[in-house]
Amino acid sequence: MKITSYSLTALLLLGLLLGAAPRAAAQRTQIRGFVDALAYYQNGRVNFGLGEQDLFITSEINERLSFLGETVFKFSLASPTDFSISVERIILKYNYAGNHSVLLGKHHTPINYWNDTYHHGRVFFPTIDRPLLFGLGIIPLHTTGVSLQGQNLGRLRFGYDAMVGNGIGSGDVVDNNPFKSVTLAMHVKPTDGLRLGVSLYHDNVSKGNAAHNHGSGIMPVALTRVSQDIMTASLFCTDSVFSKKVELLVESSMVNSNSDSLGVQRAVATYAYVGLRLTDKFIPYIRVDDVRFTNQEVYFVPNNTQSFIGGLRYELNYLAVVKLEYQRATSHTHAATDRVTFQIAVGF
Amino acid sequence: MVCVYRFVFALFFILAYGRAPAHAQDLNLVVIGNGKGVPADMKLAQLKSTLKGEKLRWPDGSKVVIALLKTTTPIGQNTSKKIYNMSANELNKYWLALVFQGKADAPNFFNSEAELAEFVSQTSGAIGVVNQPTASNKTITIDGKRYL
Numbered sequence: 001m002k003i004t005s006y007s008l009t010a011l012l013l014l015g016l017l018l019g020a021a022p023r024a025a026a027q028r029t030q031i032r033g034f035v036d037a038l039a040y041y042q043n044g045r046v047n048f049g050l051g052e053q054d055l056f057i058t059s060e061i062n063e064r065l066s067f068l069g070e071t072v073f074k075f076s077l078a079s080p081t082d083f084s085i086s087v088e089r090i091i092l093k094y095n096y097a098g099n100h101s102v103l104l105g106k107h108h109t110p111i112n113y114w115n116d117t118y119h120h121g122r123v124f125f126p127t128i129d130r131p132l133l134f135g136l137g138i139i140p141l142h143t144t145g146v147s148l149q150g151q152n153l154g155r156l157r158f159g160y161d162a163m164v165g166n167g168i169g170s171g172d173v174v175d176n177n178p179f180k181s182v183t184l185a186m187h188v189k190p191t192d193g194l195r196l197g198v199s200l201y202h203d204n205v206s207k208g209n210a211a212h213n214h215g216s217g218i219m220p221v222a223l224t225r226v227s228q229d230i231m232t233a234s235l236f237c238t239d240s241v242f243s244k245k246v247e248l249l250v251e252s253s254m255v256n257s258n259s260d261s262l263g264v265q266r267a268v269a270t271y272a273y274v275g276l277r278l279t280d281k282f283i284p285y286i287r288v289d290d291v292r293f294t295n296q297e298v299y300f301v302p303n304n305t306q307s308f309i310g311g312l313r314y315e316l317n318y319l320a321v322v323k324l325e326y327q328r329a330t331s332h333t334h335a336a337t338d339r340v341t342f343q344i345a346v347g348f
Numbered sequence: 349m350v351c352v353y354r355f356v357f358a359l360f361f362i363l364a365y366g367r368a369p370a371h372a373q374d375l376n377l378v379v380i381g382n383g384k385g386v387p388a389d390m391k392l393a394q395l396k397s398t399l400k401g402e403k404l405r406w407p408d409g410s411k412v413v414i415a416l417l418k419t420t421t422p423i424g425q426n427t428s429k430k431i432y433n434m435s436a437n438e439l440n441k442y443w444l445a446l447v448f449q450g451k452a453d454a455p456n457f458f459n460s461e462a463e464l465a466e467f468v469s470q471t472s473g474a475i476g477v478v479n480q481p482t483a484s485n486k487t488i489t490i491d492g493k494r495y496l
Binding site: 064 | 409411
C-alpha cells in the first residue's frame, strides 16, 4: 500500500491524540458566548435586528493538547427556520515545545489582525461591524487545514503562522481540487501596544469552482482557472498621547488574481481605524474603508467601494459594550447609502 | 456653629480614614510557585511576560499555569495595577480576548489566598500572586526581592 505524505501526517496527529488520552482527567472546559442586538435607521425607516449568537468553547485536554470551538447561530433566509448554524472554528492545538504549536482543524485564516483577533466576538470589535475588506469577501475568512504557530519569541515577541489548507472553494471535509492553499504570516510586538504584521496567502482556484469567500450572498463561479496571491500588511498601535489613549489599526490587502486569458488583475482593500479613549469607558472613533479593483477583474465583483464611519463606543465593562455609529458608503454600482446604527454587544 | 464644624471635621476624618484600605496599591505582593518548573528567582520583566500568558512552558518543559486572585479582591486589583499595569476591567478583557484568540489558556482565578496557595502547591508549573508567603509553596524572588 502506498503511504502518502497526507497519510503520514494523519498518523502522526492520531498518535499525538492517542498519547494525550491517558491524562485526560486534568481536563478543564469553559463555555463562553457573545451576542449582539441592534437598531438602525436607513432610507427613512427604523429597523431592529439580531446579530450573531456565538458560542465559544475551550478545553484543556491535557498539558499539551487543547480544543477550541466556535459556533455561530445567525439569521439566514436560506434556512427553513430563518436561522442557520455555522461552525466557525474547530481547532485542536498541540503545544509541542516552548511557544511552538501545531494546530489542526478549521481556522480563521491567519492573514491579518482583525480576522485573527476579533473573530465573531462583537464585544471586542472597535466598530459595530467588520471592515469592508471582510464584508466584501476580499480575503478567505476560513481555512480548514493544519498549521504551525509560534508566538512571543525573543525580545521582539516574534510570531508566525504557516498553514496548509483546503483552500478557496473547498468545504470543511474535502478539498475541491488538488491544490492546497498556503498561508505564511509573521508579526512582531516590539513594545506593549504595538503589533506589526505581514502575510502571504496563495491558492489556485479551479475553473467552475464556487468562490466561497465572497460576501453579500453572492457566490460567483470562477470562469477560468485563477492563481491567487494575497499580500497583507497590518499595524495595530495603542498608546497614550497627551495622557489620552489612542487606538490605531490599519490594514491593507492586495489580491493578485492571475488567469491565462487576462493576466494579473489586482484588487486592493484598505481600512484605517482611529479611536480616542477620552475616559475609561467612552471612546469616539472613525474608520475609513477603501476597496478598489482593476477594470478586467476576473474573480471579484468589481464594485469599487468607499465608506466612512464615525461613532461612539461606551464600554459598560469588559462584557458589555454599546455603540452608536454613522456610516456613509459609496460605490460604483449603487447610490450612496447613509445609515445610523445602535448596537449593544455582550459576552456571557 | 462649632458643633457643625466638629461634625464636618469628624465626617471628613472618617471618610478619609475609611478610604485608606481601598488603596490596593499599598498592599504587598508575593509571588509563589510550585516546586516543579517555576524558577526560584525571576526578573520583573520575565514575571510580567509570564503572567501575561506570553510564555507557555518553563525551561524544564512543564506547562506554565497561572493562578490569580479575582479582580474583585484588593490583592487581585493590586496585581492588575502593579504587574499588568491595567485596571481590573482591562485585565478581564485582556484574558477573555487572549483565550478567544486561542493564544493562551485562561488563568485560574480564586476568591481567597488559601485556595490559591493550595492550588499552586498541587499543580506542577503553577505560579501565583498573593499577599504573604505561604508555607506550602516556595516564594519566588523578583529581582532578588521577596515583596513587590
